[in-house]
Amino acid sequence: MPVGPYQSPLAFISDVELDAHHAAQPVDYQAAPQPAGLKLRGVEKRFGDNLVLRGLDLDVPAGQFLAIVGKSGCGKSTLLRLLVGLDEPTGGRIEFVDEEGKAVEPNSRIVFQEPRLLPWFSVADNVAVGLGDGVPKAFGRREAERALAGVQLSEKAKDWPSKLSGGQRQRVALARALVSRPGLLALDEPLGALDALTRIGMQDLVTDVWRELGFTAVLVTHDVAEAVHLADRVIVLDEGRISLDLEIPRDMPRRHGDPVLAELEGRLLDTILGKA
């Protein structure tokens, strides 16, 4: 892995959050990424009169792959936005901890259902956006190339995003999220807009990068099969509460059509649909 340490612009949400403490910490990208575990205590989110999350308690060990499933409107996307700081909880608290339980700063990233690439930047420049502002150009280019190689898109580095297929664009978005080696990666239905075969390819890619980089992953999806295929652990969210918390005891990578997984998938679906 190339590169030396440099001043990171770990401005995560906006300059408001970019206090001096943050900005002054040099980030050594040669060091292994530090996965950030989650500790949620009584987390609540209210939009007007509507209580979307009702006092969630949840511990996610660093490096786990957690999937959150549930019907639309169950609060799963809201929860994800809270985890990456896009919204603030109206009650309770969210803490980020390392393997030993010490508090850490999560370098968290999110991948949305739409790739949200800047159409006026080349693919490589889009990936370099993931490093934040003020990164030396040569460094940015090198890191972007490395991340693109990681999603098997090296040959597209100089193209405009409009030249890519939907699946390729989503891979660029993934590379952009991963280029800064996040400790926490949030995935908001990232494969929802892809066709079935592209989806399977992307699922394998997500599994590969997660195993290689070791970040904590939180995937929100309505596709129970996908959750069971990708995650260590699946939770079902129902009206702002956790109604089922299920470990998936299978080694990665998993085979599509594994009967044990199919059985778990059935249980999850029954819970979601209220048949259990």
Add this chain to the structure above:
Amino acid sequence: MTAVDTFSEGRSLRRIREDRTSSTAIGYSDPPKGSAEKAARANDGKPLRPRSVSGVALLPFLLPVTLVILWQAGSSFGFISDRIMPSPVAVVAAFWERLLSGELARDVGVSGARALSGLLIGGSIGFLLGIANGVSKLSEQLTDTTLQMLRTIPHLAMIPLVILWFGIGEEAKLFLTSLGVLFPIYLNTYHGVKNVDRDLIEMGRIYGMSGWSLFRKVIFPGALPSIFVGLRYALGIMWLTLIVSESIAANSGIGYMANTAREFMMTDVVVLALVIYAVLGKLADVIARTLERAALSWNPAYQR
């Protein structure tokens, strides 16, 4: 007249572009079935080949060239009086004479400088206001309503007031031109900034962009296609305003040249002025289009 053409072209740019592509499709590459069969028969059954590229490129000039030939013939055979309309040859002669004497270069230079400075001043104000009002709620609330109100006043209706304020000097022309180009640039910049994809802005913030970097990387490029529409629209208004203000009062410039010529019944020079306006208007549009294509090469709509 010329400027009015540019003016309306600016307004319906998108439609014209569509018309062009569709007419190309019907006219050249995909002739209607019946005519294709007839043509094939006339061709002794040989397969139809598409017209050569140069033929297609020259076709748009067929009509104007024919008209000029007819016009020249009409003048030469005495059907058209010199007092009503000079012959094309006379116009070319007038052009040559003024080119040699240096008057033409001076007049075109003066008019061009007026147009450009008006565009720069009015365009900058419109651009900055458009950006400010697109980005800042406070600025929008302070100025947008006022601007929308002023916009509805035809700027040429200000001429009497402008003459009272500035007399008939350069300031009056500069003021009118600036005022004319301000609004289309303002409206389109504002609209462009307002319509930048919110998801992209959110993405930018997540990745630590704020202030200047968010503007430079997301908002400005996102608004650019709309800003270019405003610019091309403004170019039309710029020439229109200049022509009108130069014909009111001036002692140099193309409008002055045309008005002096009118006093001496020199129709050839009057028509020459029209032609020059047409050429300048077209030139400005070509430059704007070239810039547009270069700046928006990422956009599939501008890729060739």
